[in-house]
Amino acid sequence: MDFLRPASWEEALAAKAEHPTAVPIAGGTDVMVEINFDHRRPEYLLDLNRIGELSEWEVGEKTVRLGASVPYTKIMENLRTELPGLALASHTVASPQIRNRGGVGGNLGTASPAGDAHPALLASGCEVEAESVRGRRMIPIDEFYVGVKRNALAPDELIRSVHLPKADGPQQFSKVGTRNAMVIAVCAFGIALHPETRTVRTGIGSAAPTPVRAREAEDFLAAALEEGGFWESGNPIPPSVAKQFAQLASGACNPIDDVRGSAKYRRHAVGIMARRTLGWTWESYRGNERSAQCA
Amino acid sequence: MRVTFTVNGRQQEADDVWEGESLLYVLRERMGLPGSKNACEQGECGSCTVRLDGVPVCSCLVAAGQVEGRDVVTVEGLADYAKQRAEHGGCASGACGSSGTSIDAAKQWQAKPGESTELSPIQQAFIDAGAVQCGFCTPGLLVAADELLERNDSPSDADIREALSGNLCRCTGYEKILDAVRLAAARGENQTAGQGA
DSSP states (O other): OEEEOOSSHHHHHHHHHHOTTOEEESSOTTHHHHHHTTSOOOSEEEEOTTOGGGGOEEEOSSEEEEETTOBHHHHHHHOTTTOHHHHHHHHTSSOHHHHTTOBHHHHHHHOOTTOTTHHHHHHHTOEEEEEETTEEEEEEGGGTEEETTEESOOTTOEEEEEEEEOOSSOEEEEEEOSSSSSOOOSEEEEEEEETTTTEEEEEEESSSSSOBOOHHHHHHHHHHHHHTTHHHHOOOOOHHHHHHHHHHHHHTOOOOOBTTBOHHHHHHHHHHHHHHHHHHHHHHHTTOOOSOOOO | OOEEEEETTEEEEEOSOOTTOBHHHIIIIISOOTTSOOSOSSSSSOTTEEEETTEEEEGGGSBGGGGTTOEEEOGGGHHHHHHHHHHTTTGGGTTTOTTOSOHHHHHHOOOOTTSOOOOOHHHHHHHHHTOOSSOSSHHHHHHHHHHHHHHOSSOOHHHHHHHTTTOOOTTOOHHHHHHHHHHHHHHHHHHHHHTTO
16 A cells, blocks of 8 residues: 655645545545455555645635535534535534544545435535546536445546535535434435525435435425415415425435335435425524524 | 654654554554554544544544644643643633644643653543543543533533544443533633632
C-alpha cells in the first residue's frame, strides 16, 4: 500500500489521474473501517486532509458551495439557516467524534443507500462538482447514484464540492433507528418545500438499492397544492392528500429484508415519515414552527 | 513510512508505519501510550477518543499518515492539557470559541515530566462520583467529557448525553458517568465564582 499526500487540489487530481485505483480518504470514517477489518486493501490511499479548501464553504446569493470535506459538525453549526434539511440530517450522523471527521464528500463517494446526507441532498436538488485533470463537471444529484454503492464518478475524478440551492422554504429530515446516536438508518426520509417554484422534492434513504426520490409523490403533492391554491392560502393540507402522498412515497421504495429491518417495515415507515415530515414542513410554511425537533 | 507529530506536547516520531495503520495503533503499539483503548475499530464505541488539533475524534478511524505534523492529545496528557488550559484562562472566559484550544496555543503547551501526577478536574470527578467500573471506556469518556466542559461550562443533561453519545460503556454505568460530568461542571463553576470571575 502507498500513502499519497497531495498538498494541493491540483496535486490530488494529478495523483488520481496517475493512480485511478487510489482510494480517497478524508474523514476516514468509512475507509478506515474497511481497512481495519481487512475488507479492503487498496493499492493507494489518497489523503485529502491537507487540502484546506475542501473543508471550506461559501454562501452565495442563491447557492451554498459546500467543500467535500466540511465536517458534519460544521454544517450543523453554521449552515442551519441555508441548508436546514442537510443540517438536520447531519445531526443524526453517528456521534460527535464521527461528525467531527466525516463530510458529504464521503457519503457521496461511498454512495451507500444508507448514507444520512443523501435524502437531504436529493430533496435540495443539488449538484456535485466533480473534477479530474481532464476538467470539471457538475453532476445533478438525480444522476449521481447509479447502483448499490456506485456513483457517476469516473475513475480519475474526485469530488470537490456540492453546490446546494439555499433553502427557499421549510425542509425536514426523519430517520428510523434503534437509538438517536450511532445508528445506520433502517430507513430515512427528507423533504424540501420549494415555494419559489411551487414544487416539493423528496429523498428516501435505506429503502432501495440507491438513494431515491419519491417522484410520483412529489408530482401528486405539487399538483394537489397548486389546484387547491394552498401555496397562496396557506390552508392546512387535507388528510386525504397527506395520506395519498405517504402511500406514493411508500410505493417509491424498493427495499430488502436485512438485519436492520424488513422490507415491509421499511415501506411502512417511509410512508409514516413522509406524512409526518410533510405535516411539519407545511405547518412551518404556514408560520407555525414545530417546537420539538425529533420524530 | 515515517510519521512525525506532536503527542501531549512532545514531538514524536514513528518509523516503519504501515500505510493503512490507524493513529490508535501508532499511539498504543509504537509510542507506548495504551491509554486510548482499542475495542471496536469502527468508530462505534469511542474508547479510542483523542483530540486531533483540539477536535475529539476516534483515533481508530484516522490514518496514521493523516496525522503528520498535527497535534494529538490523549488521555495520558489530559491532566497537563487541562492544567495548561486553566492557567491560560481556558474557555470559561469564552476566548477560545467553539473550536476549543487553538493550534497555536497547543503548540506552546509543554509537558512537565517528573512532577507528581495530578489529575484533571474531570478525572478527579470520575473517581469521586464512582464513574469508573471496569475502566475500559473511561479514557475515551474522559477526553470527550473534558472537551464538552471546555466549550460549555454548564452543560444541560441533554448536552452531556449528546456529547457522550459516541462513547459506549458496557458495564452500563451511565448514570454515574453523567454524575461525574455534572460534578466537574459544578466544581468548575464554584471555582470560577471563588475567583470572582
